[in-house]
Amino acid sequence: MAMLSADQQDALQELMNVAMGMASDQLARYLNTLVHLQVPAIRLVQPSDLLAQLEPDDAEHQRQVVSQGFIGDAGFQGEAVLFYQLSNARQLATMLGYPADDANDAEMLTDISSILTTTFLNSLGGQLSAQLSYSAPRLLSDQQELLVQRIETPGWRAALQVSIHYQVIDYAFQCEMVLLIPELGLQTLQQRLDAILLEY
Amino acid sequence: MSLTALICDDSVLARKQVKKSLPENFAATVLTASNGQEALDILSTQEIGVVFLDLTMPELDGIGVLEAIKARQLKSCVIVISADIQPEMQKRVAELGALAFIQKPVNPDKLNQILSQYGLI
Amino acid sequence: MDAQWLAMPILQQLNSGVLVLSTDYHICFYNQFIERRLGVPLAEVRHKSVFDVFTDLPEAWLKRKLDSVVALNAPVFSSWEQRPYVLKLPHLRPISNVSDYMIQNCSMLPLLHPHTGETFVCLLIEDATDVSLYQQELQRNMQALQQANRMDGLTQVFNRSYWEQLLNAEILRARRYHQPLSLILFDLDKFKQLNDIYGHQGGDYVLVELSAFIQSLLRESDLLGRYGGEEFGIILPNTGQQGASEVAKRICRQVAAHPLHYQQQDIRATISLGVAELNPHRQQDVHDLVQCADLALYLSKREGRNRSTSYRDELRHYLQKITESAH
Numbered sequence: 295m296a297m298l299s300a301d302q303q304d305a306l307q308e309l310m311n312v313a314m315g316m317a318s319d320q321l322a323r324y325l326n327t328l329v330h331l332q333v334p335a336i337r338l339v340q341p342s343d344l345l346a347q348l349e350p351d352d353a354e355h356q357r358q359v360v361s362q363g364f365i366g367d368a369g370f371q372g373e374a375v376l377f378y379q380l381s382n383a384r385q386l387a388t389m390l391g392y393p394a395d396d397a398n399d400a401e402m403l404t405d406i407s408s409i410l411t412t413t414f415l416n417s418l419g420g421q422l423s424a425q426l427s428y429s430a431p432r433l434l435s436d437q438q439e440l441l442v443q444r445i446e447t448p449g450w451r452a453a454l455q456v457s458i459h460y461q462v463i464d465y466a467f468q469c470e471m472v473l474l475i476p477e478l479g480l481q482t483l484q485q486r487l488d489a490i491l492l493e494y
Numbered sequence: 495m496s497l498t499a500l501i502c503d504d505s506v507l508a509r510k511q512v513k514k515s516l517p518e519n520f521a522a523t524v525l526t527a528s529n530g531q532e533a534l535d536i537l538s539t540q541e542i543g544v545v546f547l548d549l550t551m552p553e554l555d556g557i558g559v560l561e562a563i564k565a566r567q568l569k570s571c572v573i574v575i576s577a578d579i580q581p582e583m584q585k586r587v588a589e590l591g592a593l594a595f596i597q598k599p600v601n602p603d604k605l606n607q608i609l610s611q612y613g614l615i
Numbered sequence: 616m617d618a619q620w621l622a623m624p625i626l627q628q629l630n631s632g633v634l635v636l637s638t639d640y641h642i643c644f645y646n647q648f649i650e651r652r653l654g655v656p657l658a659e660v661r662h663k664s665v666f667d668v669f670t671d672l673p674e675a676w677l678k679r680k681l682d683s684v685v686a687l688n689a690p691v692f693s694s695w696e697q698r699p700y701v702l703k704l705p706h707l708r709p710i711s712n713v714s715d716y717m718i719q720n721c722s723m724l725p726l727l728h729p730h731t732g733e734t735f736v737c738l739l740i741e742d743a744t745d746v747s748l749y750q751q752e753l754q755r756n757m758q759a760l761q762q763a764n765r766m767d768g769l770t771q772v773f774n775r776s777y778w779e780q781l782l783n784a785e786i787l788r789a790r791r792y793h794q795p796l797s798l799i800l801f802d803l804d805k806f807k808q809l810n811d812i813y814g815h816q817g818g819d820y821v822l823v824e825l826s827a828f829i830q831s832l833l834r835e836s837d838l839l840g841r842y843g844g845e846e847f848g849i850i851l852p853n854t855g856q857q858g859a860s861e862v863a864k865r866i867c868r869q870v871a872a873h874p875l876h877y878q879q880q881d882i883r884a885t886i887s888l889g890v891a892e893l894n895p896h897r898q899q900d901v902h903d904l905v906q907c908a909d910l911a912l913y914l915s916k917r918e919g920r921n922r923s924t925s926y927r928d929e930l931r932h933y934l935q936k937i938t939e940s941a942h
Contacts (some may be wrong), residue, residue, distance in 0.1 A: 301506065308505035311550065312598045315577030328582050391679050392703035401697040405680075412689035416763040421599065430720065494510035 297338060297480060302487040307336050310456060313417035314371060318460065320413050325389050330461035339455045339472065341446055347377050355458035358383065362431040363413055366424030369482040374415065376407040386473035388466050404431040410458070410469065421488045497522035498540065500611040502559065503548035508598065512546050512575060515602040520615050530554025534562050542570045542613055552605040561591035571609060575600050632740030637878065638666050638685050641680070643735060643939040652704040669702050684723045684736050695720040701715065706744045718747040767841040769819060770826035778840025782850050783901050789852070789893055796852055796893040799860030800908040803845035804885045804920040817877055821884050824875045832866055855924055856892035863888045863923040871921055885921035887912060910934060
C-alpha cells in the first residue's frame with residue numbers, strides 16, 4: 295500500500311507530531327492539568343486491520359466507535375474514526391466536568407471524540423493550509439454490522455491509523471484514531487505534502 | 495574560529511525546516527543526526543557549538559541527549575525545537591541546561607532572535 | 616456582482632436558527648428563524664444573558680459545551696437523539712404529537728471577530744422534527760418486524776429458531792448465576808387423528824387454542840415456543856425439576872379438562888409431556904437438554920399418553936431395554 299512516498303510519509307509524520315503537540319497543549323490548558331503525549335504512531339492500514347480493531351478485548355468491554363467527517367478548503371477531506379473503551383472514556387469525562395452519574399454515555403462519547411478529533415485535525419489542517427469544517431460526530435458502536443460493511447466498502451483509498459496515547463497525571467487515556475481518506479482527499483494530501491517538501 | 499551546528503531530529507522534513515530557517519548570517523558548518531544516539535556519537539568526536547534538538551525521537555530522545563551533555567559537561571549550547579510544548583516540558587529542559595525552547599514548526603524570526611540573543615550570529 | 620449584500624438577507628431567511636453568543640453567554644445576534652419562533656425582537660434582548668431569555672436551558676450542560684468551544688477553538692455538537700432540543704422553540708407541525716417543541720440538531724462553532732480577535736460562539740439550530748418523526752416510525756416498524764420474525768405465524772408463540780436462542784441464553788444465564796433451569800417439551804396427542812376427523816383447519820384451531828390456553832397457565836418468565844408440527848417447548852427459568860414437574864402435571868390435567876369448541880362440537884385434546892432440568896455438574900448445551908426432555912416425552916407417549924414424565928438417567932437404561940426387547 296505505497297500510497298505515500300517515503301518523503302511524503304516522513305513529512306506527514308512530522309506534521310502529525312506537531313498537530314498532536316498543539317492538541318495536547320490545548321487539552322492540557324482546557325483540563326488544567328498536564329497531558330503527556332507520546333509520538334503518535336502512524337501507519338497505513340487495510341480494511342482487515344480495522345476489523346480487528348472492532349474485536350472486543352473481552353466480552354464486557356466492547357470497543358466504542360465514533361465517526362466524524364471533515365472537509366477542508368482544498369479538497370482535503372475524509373472521515374475520522376475513533377476507537378476506545380467506555381471505561382477509559384468515563385475518567386476523561388469526569389475531568390471534562392460530566393456528572394459522574396450521567397446516564398447519557400452516547401453524548402459523553404461523542405463529545406470526547408469530537409474534542410480529540412477536532413483539536414488534532416484543526417492543527418493538522420492548519421499546517422496543510424486547509425481550514426476544516428466537521429460533521430456532527432456519530433456513535434457507531436451500536437451499529438456494528440453497518441460499520442463492518444462500511445469498512446469493507448472500498449470507497450476510501452487510504453486509511454491512516456494514528457495511535458494516540460494520552461497520559462493525564464495518574465491515568466492513561468488511550469485511543470486509536472483512524473483517518474479514512476478517499477481518492478480526492480488523498481490527492482490533495484499528497485499535493486500539499488509535496489508543496490511543503492518543495493518549500494524546504 | 496568557525497562554528498559547527500548540529501540539527502538532531504528524526505524527521506527529514508523537520509531537519510530541512512530548521513536548516514532553511516537559519517539566518518543567512520549564521521556562518522556555521524551544519525551537521526545532522528536522525529536520533530539522539532547519533533547526536534551523542536557526533537558530540538563525542540567533535541566540538542559542536544550549538545545543537546538544535548528535537549525531543550521525541552527513537553533510540554535516544556532529546557531528554558536523554560540533554561542529560562548526556564550535562565553529565566559529560568560539554569560546552570555545546572542546546573536549543574530545543576519541539577512539538578511537545580507544554581510548560582512542564584519547557585521547565586524540564588531548562589533545568590537540564592537548554593538555552594531556549596522553540597515550538598514546532600520552527601519560526602525563522604524566533605530562531606533568529608534567539609541566536610542573536612546568545613551571540614551565535 | 617458584489618456578493619457582500621447577500622449575507623444578511625440569506626442569514627435572515629435561512630431555514631435554520633442562528634444564535635451568536637459572547638463568551639460570557641450574552642446574546643449578540645439571532646436571525647429571523649429564531650426571532651419569529653421565540654416571538655421576541657432581537658433588539659429587546661440583545662446583550663442579555665441567554666439564560667434569562669431562553670428559560671429552561673440546561674445551564675451547566677450548555678456552559679460546559681460553550682466553554683469548550685471557546686477554549687479549544689473547536690466545534691461541539693448536540694444531536695437530537697441525545698438531547699431532543701437545546702432552545703425551547705415551537706415547531707411548525709402542531710398536528711403531530713411527537714413533541715411539544717422543535718426537535719433540534721445543534722452545532723456550536725467558534726467565531727473570531729476579524730478586527731478585534733474576540734471569540735464568539737455561533738449556535739446553528741437545525742429543525743429535526745421531521746427526521747425524528749420518521750425515525751420513530753422506522754423504529755416502530757422495525758420492532759413490528761422483529762416481533763414477526765420471532766413469532767410462529769399460526770400460534771403466536773415464539774417460533775423455533777427464536778425459542779432456541781432464548782433457551783441458549785437461559786442456559787448461559789443459569790450457569791453464570793448458579794440458578795436452576797428446567798425445560799418442558801410437550802406434544803399434542805393423536806394429532807393425526809384430530810386432523811382426520813376435523814380437517815386441517817380443525818387441527819390448526821386446536822393448536823392455536825391450546826397454545827393460548829397453556830400460555831395463560833404460565834408465569835410471565837416462562838417461555839413458550841412451537842418446536843415444530845404439534846410439538847412445543849416451555850423454558851422455565853429459575854425452576855428446578857420438582858417445580859417443573861408440578862407445572863407439567865398441572866398443565867396436563869388442565870388441558871385434559873378444557874374442552875375446545877369447534878363448529879358446535881367439543882374437542883377433547885390431551886398432551887404428553889417430558890420434563891428435564893439443566894444438570895449443573897454437566898456441560899449441557901441446548902441439544903443435550905432438549906434430548907433429555909424429548910426422551911422423557913417419548914416415555915410419556917409410550918406409557919399411554921396424557922401424562923408427564925421427568926427425566927432421570929435411569930430412563931436411558933430403561934429405554935435401551937425396551938428397544939432391545941422389541942428387536
